[in-house]
Amino acid sequence: MVFILLLIVWQVTSRLLAIPDWLLPTPVQIIVEGWHSWPDYRSHLFATIRLSVFGFLIGSLIGLGVAVCLHLVPKLRETFYPLLILSQNVPIIVLAPLLVIWFGFGLVPKLIIIILVCFFPITIAVLDGFRQTSGDLMHYMKMAGATKRQIFWKLEWPHAMPSVFSGLKIAATYSVMGAVISEWLGAQEGIGVYMTLASSSFRTAQVFVSIFLIMGLSLLFFAVIVLIEKRVVRWKSSEGGDENGKTLG
Amino acid sequence: MAKLSVDHLSKSFGGNEVLKNLSFHIDEDEFVAILGPSGSGKSTLFHLIGGLYAPDSGEIQLDGKNINSRKGSISYMPQSPSLLPWRTTLDNVLLGAELAGKKERQAALEMMDKAGLKGYEKAYPHQLSGGMKQRAAFIRSLLSPQPLICLDEPFSALDEFTRSEMQRWLLDIWQENKRSILFVTHNIEEALFLADRILVLSEKPATIEGEFHVNFPRPREEDITLTEEFLQCKKEIYNVLKMKTTE
Numbered sequence: 392m393v394f395i396l397l398l399i400v401w402q403v404t405s406r407l408l409a410i411p412d413w414l415l416p417t418p419v420q421i422i423v424e425g426w427h428s429w430p431d432y433r434s435h436l437f438a439t440i441r442l443s444v445f446g447f448l449i450g451s452l453i454g455l456g457v458a459v460c461l462h463l464v465p466k467l468r469e470t471f472y473p474l475l476i477l478s479q480n481v482p483i484i485v486l487a488p489l490l491v492i493w494f495g496f497g498l499v500p501k502l503i504i505i506i507l508v509c510f511f512p513i514t515i516a517v518l519d520g521f522r523q524t525s526g527d528l529m530h531y532m533k534m535a536g537a538t539k540r541q542i543f544w545k546l547e548w549p550h551a552m553p554s555v556f557s558g559l560k561i562a563a564t565y566s567v568m569g570a571v572i573s574e575w576l577g578a579q580e581g582i583g584v585y586m587t588l589a590s591s592s593f594r595t596a597q598v599f600v601s602i603f604l605i606m607g608l609s610l611l612f613f614a615v616i617v618l619i620e621k622r623v624v625r626w627k628s629s630e631g632g633d634e635n636g637k638t639l640g
Numbered sequence: 641m642a643k644l645s646v647d648h649l650s651k652s653f654g655g656n657e658v659l660k661n662l663s664f665h666i667d668e669d670e671f672v673a674i675l676g677p678s679g680s681g682k683s684t685l686f687h688l689i690g691g692l693y694a695p696d697s698g699e700i701q702l703d704g705k706n707i708n709s710r711k712g713s714i715s716y717m718p719q720s721p722s723l724l725p726w727r728t729t730l731d732n733v734l735l736g737a738e739l740a741g742k743k744e745r746q747a748a749l750e751m752m753d754k755a756g757l758k759g760y761e762k763a764y765p766h767q768l769s770g771g772m773k774q775r776a777a778f779i780r781s782l783l784s785p786q787p788l789i790c791l792d793e794p795f796s797a798l799d800e801f802t803r804s805e806m807q808r809w810l811l812d813i814w815q816e817n818k819r820s821i822l823f824v825t826h827n828i829e830e831a832l833f834l835a836d837r838i839l840v841l842s843e844k845p846a847t848i849e850g851e852f853h854v855n856f857p858r859p860r861e862e863d864i865t866l867t868e869e870f871l872q873c874k875k876e877i878y879n880v881l882k883m884k885t886t887e
Contacts, residue, residue, distance in 0.1 A: 527722050530718060531716065533690070533711065534687075534714075534716040534790075535715065535739050536711040536712015541739055545724070545739075624726075626726040626764045
């Protein structure tokens with residue numbers, strides 16, 4: 392609703408103030424542009440989807456793997472946790488040209504960028520999830536004679552599930568951003584390419600089309616993760632208020 | 641032969657002596673209650689029997705075998721029900737057996753039926769009432785293969801009505817499925833109503849202060865708690881507890 396209101400305000404003001412189209416196109420112009428040039432950017436869109444899904448999957452797997460390793464080996468955790476944070480302090484803009492120098496213009500540098508932006512939120516969220524494992528449950532498991540392996544698979548892993556999904560949600564939206572940035576490096580196709588071409592030739596409407604495409608994609612990925620989460624973490628749905636089982640008296 | 645025998649057990653944490661020369665035993669199918677003030681080292685005793693820590697000196701034997709710092713030798717029911725929120729009640733009830741590697745679904749279903757949890761097999765813990773959760777937790781320990789069940793103040797978080805209901809329920813189900821039970825509580829009445837024998841623990845460092853045989857016939861009804869005899873017993877135990885706190 393707010394979004395639609397914003398579009399209306401945008402439309403009206405740019406008409407009233409007579410802002411030139413190349414400076415700021417109106418929403419109607421953007422929609423029309425988006426409608427007409429669909430055949431032009433269709434392949435770009437799919438290239439970006441492919442790239443971000445691919446990068447997201449690899450990034451998430453790495454993120455999960457790193458979290459599990461650091462959790463299971465506390466020594467590793469102490470050593471690598473600061474390094475993890477540092478890895479996020481290197482600006483992507485600086486890193487991107489370096490990656491091109493090292494790996495050329497192929498798929499590899501692009502994937503590395505997406506992986507870099509994806510794995511971090513997952514690792515941090517999952518590590519926190521592991522750490523917040525309920526003390527009572529842990530105590531029971533130990534007293535009942537659970538092995539380290541049983542404690543991990545039967546307690547810590549399922550307990551961290553909601554955290555896994557919150558990490559995945561953040562990573563999913565980041566992955567589209569990462570993909571677009573990586574396409575600026577010099578790709579054959581992708582929304583990033585489309586956007587660069589459009590802005591260098593002052594086709595501002597097309598730039599906005601790409602912006603909206605990126606937003607739409609991010610939302611779509613987010614929605615998919617939420618859907619999967621609802622299926623996997625069913626037990627969480629109505630927890631909270633009736634922790635003490637007041638529902639049945 | 642005693643099921644569990646604890647022999648001259650001592651444990652201290654960084655100079656703080658918690659258990660000192662503690663010795664007692666539990667017979668086959670006997671219900672023993674340990675009564676002691678809060679902070680008297682009851683949990684430490686459980687941690688030692690459960691094998692989480694090693695004692696400084698002394699020995700714990702189960703069925704004649706030394707179980708010092710051997711995890712998984714006993715079955716355990718904690719103060720909070722500690723059901724895994726992502727498992728259905730049935731899967732939770734099976735957890736103890738699952739950890740030990742033997743799962744019997746059918747037995748679990750029958751037990752849940754008897755415990756009044758029929759129809760809740762697929763429910764998640766957050767959908768159960770406090771009493772039901774505790775019942776599920778107790779069935780979980782009954783279904784574990786270990787010969788001794790340790791209960792750590794299992795009903796202390798429940799309201800008065802649910803608690804007395806749970807005590808009767810516990811006796812009923814224990815009557816049908818006899819096991820050796822070690823029950824820790826700080827409630828004299830609860831100990832008297834449930835146990836065959838009561839061990840009174842002193843304050844830190846904990847030793848056995850007194851031992852009472854409870855001779856009320858089984859099955860016990862709730863009205864025995866109002867008899868002259870019951871009150872007499874309660875008084876005796878109370879005096880022992882009071883004596884050592886004023887000493």
